[in-house]
Amino acid sequence: MTKWKSSKRLDRTRSISKLNTFESRNWNNEYALGNWSFLSEPNEQWRMALIAAIAQEFACRTVVDVGCGPGYLSAWLDPNKFQNYVGIDISSEAFGNPLPSKLERTWITTALEEYYPKKRIDGSALIFSEILYYIDNPDFQLERVAAALNSKCIIVSNTVPGKRYAKYQQRVAFVWSALEELGWKRLNDITLTNHPIGDVSESKDVEPTSWRITAFRPHDE
Numbered sequence: 001m002t003k004w005k006s007s008k009r010l011d012r013t014r015s016i017s018k019l020n021t022f023e024s025r026n027w028n029n030e031y032a033l034g035n036w037s038f039l040s041e042p043n044e045q046w047r048m049a050l051i052a053a054i055a056q057e058f059a060c061r062t063v064v065d066v067g068c069g070p071g072y073l074s075a076w077l078d079p080n081k082f083q084n085y086v087g088i089d090i091s092s093e094a095f096g097n098p099l100p101s102k103l104e105r106t107w108i109t110t111a112l113e114e115y116y117p118k119k120r121i122d123g124s125a126l127i128f129s130e131i132l133y134y135i136d137n138p139d140f141q142l143e144r145v146a147a148a149l150n151s152k153c154i155i156v157s158n159t160v161p162g163k164r165y166a167k168y169q170q171r172v173a174f175v176w177s178a179l180e181e182l183g184w185k186r187l188n189d190i191t192l193t194n195h196p197i198g199d200v201s202e203s204k205d206v207e208p209t210s211w212r213i214t215a216f217r218p219h220d221e
């Protein structure tokens, strides 16, 4: 039985909006317009495969995917290793076309800020893939949900914005420094880089796309 170890700080005031770069978005509209259909492309799916492999490495049977979008991660979870997948997203439009999976899947439409799990899911992997830099108090919300679920490992994936995206660079840096301050044990720190096809050695004009993926363990073992 693990015991949840809360960090020293649960700071509601640490707000990304203070960066003056926070904007509220209409996610339903964005999905309805097809703005996020690119998430199904192979270039975006490799990071899902990696997240699934990390969750498996840490022997998690249930995956709770916050800001899951279409829930593509569930299709990468081996049904012999995982039992359940819970996809949570603020947008009901996001769940439109999930890829097939043999897992038992539950879809919950809610904002992370309003997600108060009714029961603990011991031994779960809690995933925050490309969502925390859209959240006003990312570390506060993450720690609150992780504690409520008694999560075994927490996997965060954030894009590594290119030089042209100063606003996103600020937000992503904010998220990583907030997570660092939680003082959780970092289990790994992986950067995945996808160069445009055919340009692996000569990508001068087109910046490669990168993601930084880190797993944390907040428990006393």
Ligand SMILES: C[S@@+](CC[C@H](N)C(=O)[O-])C[C@H]1O[C@@H](n2cnc3c(N)ncnc32)[C@H](O)[C@@H]1O
Pocket: 027, 039, 066, 067, 068, 069, 070, 088, 089, 090, 091, 094, 110, 111, 112, 113, 128, 129, 130, 131, 134, 135
């Ligand atoms: C960039 S997409 C990432 C989707 C998927 N996790 C992935 O890695 O491809 C961000 C997702 O976060 C969801 N989202 C944004 N703000 C949210 C919030 N406050 N609570 C829950 N979901 C949110 C959006 O609807 C969207 O599906």
